[in-house]
Amino acid sequence: MTDNIKAALLMMGALAMLALNDTAIKTMALTIPLFQIIVLRNGVTTLALGFSILRAGRWPRLSRRDLGLSLLRGVGEVGAAYFYLVALVAMPFANIVAILQAAPLVVTLAAALFLREPVGWRRLSAIIVGFVGVLLIVRPGTEGFDTFALYALISVGFVTLRDLATRRLSPDAPAMTVTAITSAMVLVFFILLGLNDPWVPMNARSILLTLVAAAFVLGSYVTTINAMRIGEISFVSPFRYTSLLWALLLGFVLFGEWPQTLTLVGAAIVVASGLFTIYRERKTGRMPQTGPEEIQALESRP
Template sequence: MVRSDNLTGALLMMASMACFVLNDTFMKLMAGQIPLNQLLFLRGLLTSLAVAVMAWRMRGLIVRPPRRDRRLIVWRTLSEVGAAYFFLTALFNMPLANITAILAALPLTVTLGAAIAYREPIGWRRMLAIIVGFGGVMLIVRPGTDGFTFYSLYGLAAVACVTMRDLTTRGLSKETPSIFVTLINSVAVMVVFGLASLLEPWAEMDLRAAALTTGAAVLIIGGYLFSIMVMRVGEISFVAPFRYSGLIFALGLGWLAFGDWPDPLTLLGAGIVMGSGLFTLYREAKLGRKTRASRALRRH
């Protein structure tokens, strides 16, 4: 049986999400044992070495980005550092599924951000889906209630940082290889949190912590690789919805590793966010097909 490109793309997307959620699980297992700055430095060191080897093999080490790209790379790097700090701080203090559900709003925030930054058409249907999706996020965060945790705001800050990262990535020209940008970001995370780790005592790494840190680095590299590969296989409109498999993985791993299970309101909010995101991806795919069809007609 021959596997279609779309099926291959879907499997790669789910593999990417599994790697990222497993990485989050490994990092959360060390919460309270190893300081965050130390963990991010050590993981960043291992990740940077691996990405540097990949960049060298892909001939992406010696690059002179255009002037406009340099500014975008700086903003993307700052966003990556902020995302790492805010997300992992929230992760260390919240159930895995809850913070993953907040991050599920990313397709909505990126769509809205692209409409503002790049004047991409959005339409009333997607705008309504975004508003409904943000309502779902509020059900997860629940400001002003007994179920509210301050670290939910860190999760929202992580969403803002990742949105900025993705929007600046969209603005990069084809002359700047993705692997080169990934290497710069990885090194920046390593350096920033390495310097921050010098301001606090380092914790001794036992065999368990060393194995978890190494495993986290391997998994995040796998996540990067699979996410790059998925962009080259199958139709994006078919593959993109499988990004939400990460929420399913987070529910299962959160229950198995930490005994956490979201309350009904959080699950309802996650369902609303997921449904709104899927509808937004569907509308983007439909509009993309219409645009390609109209261009083909004009050529003929």
């Protein structure tokens, strides 16, 4: 088995763990306030990340520039987490994950507009086609389009901010340190969000699901780092789209959800557009092989 195949399997496993994390949150949010779930989950993950960094010997120091970008990245993650998770509780699982697949296309377009990264007509055409796929998923002006579909789209905007900040980080910015800062900022935000709301008692099942969610998030971090380190990014990146397959499977088995035909068609268009964009980046040599790309891969979803 080649390193690329191993890395692809690790990436699919990491995305499966993220999908299971989402499933645990969606299940618990029926009876427990969302802020309470995220405070407990990110409390565990932030402590675990901090412990891992300290265990390595010392806390890696960030330059002033990288610290500022890490904080900006955290703002993007906070916004993405809030809007994504609120929509996740109310929307069919596969629908919101399908919308989020448009994030790489939006990031590519935003990088061209704000970072002056070159985008040829082929990739620009793929982005436009991908947006058509998003319109098929959300179908504005129909009964299927509501506040939560809008929240999902807003989360894509915050993911774009997060990933643009990641692209500007220096190649030697420590992935785990940047991720720990991000996780801590999400934790603080949800603590503040729930200051005026009472916590509810949690039974053993809910506590277990919270710990499982935290374990899956941490597992996805470690697995993704290993995937990005042993495989070529240009080979591994397309396997991120397997998150949609996990969402379809878990949504159907656990929640009895199955997207409408137009939603599936739109999702297929978005994925195809994203894969073509990755292909063009690989062919033109614009896809980075080290550095911030590893950090960006750590959190493929809020």
